[in-house]
Amino acid sequence: MKKTCLMILAGTLSTIPPLHAQNQTLAEIRNMRMFETRSAGFVLDRDxxxxxxxxxxxxxxRGHKLLGTSAWILNxxxxxxxxxxxxxxxRRRSRKLLELQDTAALDKGEYEVYFSSFYYGFYSSDDVKGFGDAIGNVFDRIFDWNRRDERFDDQIYDEAMIVVKGAGxxxxxxxxxxWRRELTRDAIVTLTHLSDEAYERQGFTLERPMDVRIYALGEIRYEESYDYGWIMNAKTHEKIWQFSYRNSExxxxxxxxRLFNEVISLPxxxxxxxxxxxDSHSSREWNATPPYDPNFWGMVIRPAETSMKAYVKNFEYADPPETNVIVKFTRVGDNDYHSQGxxxxxxxxxxxxAIGEGRDGEMFDYGWITDANTGKKVWExxxxPARKFGK
Incomplete structure (x- = not known):
């Protein structure tokens, strides 16, 4: 009887991973500096x-407790x-440091952990519950902003760290x-990891109608776009999709x-x-807290179904030759006035x-044509029905 019990116990213990295997360090990031974002990867062999x-x-x-630090994990x-x-x-570790212990239920797979030392200079609207909170945030920004270098410095970040432990x-x-290159291996277009003042384009031909997934990260505010992309019909020059505030999150x-991660249909x-x-805030150098997927700043377009890649061809797009041009005004500067008969x-x-600046029913940069004999304006x-372009 005693022997049977020992055999059963041995069989039970063999199904439990050793304790050290459950507490392995999967990822560790230390010795941060101000305005830095770093990442590390790990693999889990089971849920x-x-x-x-x-x-x-x-x-x-107010709002964020970790105003000088952010951390997250990506699948x-x-x-x-x-x-x-x-x-x-x-647990408060010191006047300027906070310790946080947490758990995350993750499926078997591959993961990236990120640690960022950017200051949350602007409050989130999610943190504002009423007029009092809004006023409080304004005062926090006015009276704390100039002291941020005193509160957050490299000495503080010497102690900052993130450690992920588990069985993997x-x-x-x-x-x-x-892993990141694998995500773009079957892509139609890859315009990512862009730096400041970039202007990138890539032509592509779809031999069949196709659903494509666009994964784009950029800098866009409600009133204006700064880092963004679009798709143009190469024959008609019609813009058929644009990365904007309204269609992103x-x-x-x-x-x-801002992030756009959706499937669209193209003929x-x-x-x-x-x-x-x-000229600022890009994967080369961030001027504020970076996005959750900083290495994909830019745009990736890939078939929604991998098998459809066989019906895609890429080409280098060149601007159409200027033939039969009657009048041309380009690279027009501020306060310029051009005319030609x-x-x-x-x-x-x-x-x-024509491309110009206009807003709320009023044009600021624009052109027109007049009849030289009568002075009558024949086009403006x-x-x-001008179509919105760019920002």
Whole structure:
């Protein structure tokens, strides 16, 4: 009887992973500096709850407790945020540091953990519950902003860290880089990891109608776009899709980080994908808290069904040759005024391609055509039926 009990106990113990295997360090990021974002990768061989230990810079403003630190975990395949430092068992480590212990239930798979040391300079509207909170946030910003360097410095970030533990294994940075390359291997267009003042474009042909997934991250506010992209029909020059505030969602980090991750349908045809950035806030150097997927700043377009990649061809797009041009005004500067006369020997249709600035029914940069004999205006660029372009 005693022997049987020992055999049963031995069989039971063999199904339980060793304790050290359940508490392996899967990812660890330490020795941060101000305005830095770093990542590490790990693999889980089974579904489980991982343990997360975080030491971050503590803020005295409203809303975010970790005003000088942010951390999150991405599913490496889906790019979905599966955990972020919002709540957990907290303990104040010092006047400027907060310890956070938390768990995250994760499925078997590959993951990337991120740690960022950017200051949350602007409150989230989600944190404002009423007029009093809004006024309080304004005063926090006025009286705390100039003291942020005193409260958050490199010495503070020497102690900041994140450690993820569980049953799995850590992977080197080269493996994480390969995971990211794998996501673009079957892409139609890859315009990512863009720096400041970039202007990138890629032509592509769809031999069949196709559903494509667009994954785009950029800098867009409600009133204006700064880092964004669009798709143009290469033959007609018609813009058929644009990354805008209205069709996107918050991409994590600062409020101006926007994400588009949807499937759209395109007819067979020739297209050009564009992505442009302004002079600041990009994957080369962030000027505010970066998005959750900072390495994909820009745009990736891929078939919704991988098998459809066989019906895609890429080409280098070139602007059409300037033939039969009657009048051309380009690269017009501020306060410029240009005019040029022309004569038509017979009535004929002409194509006008013009880009200018207009808002709320009023034009600021625009053109017009007048009859030289009568002075009558025969055409003018107006907000309607002009099509919105760019910002």
């Amino acid at each position: 489980q709850s991982v343990q997360i230990e975080l030491v971050g810079a503590l803020g005295n403003g 490496a395949k889906t790019r979905e945020v599966v955990w972020q430092a919002r709540s957990g068992e907290e 294994r850590a992977v080197p940075d080269a493996t994480v880089d390969e 918050h991409g994590g980090g600062d409020k101006k980080n 067979a045809g020739d297209y050009v994908a564009y992505f442009v950035t302004d 022309f004569t038509l020997k017979k009535a004929l249709p002409v194509r006008i391609y 660029m107006t907000p309607t």
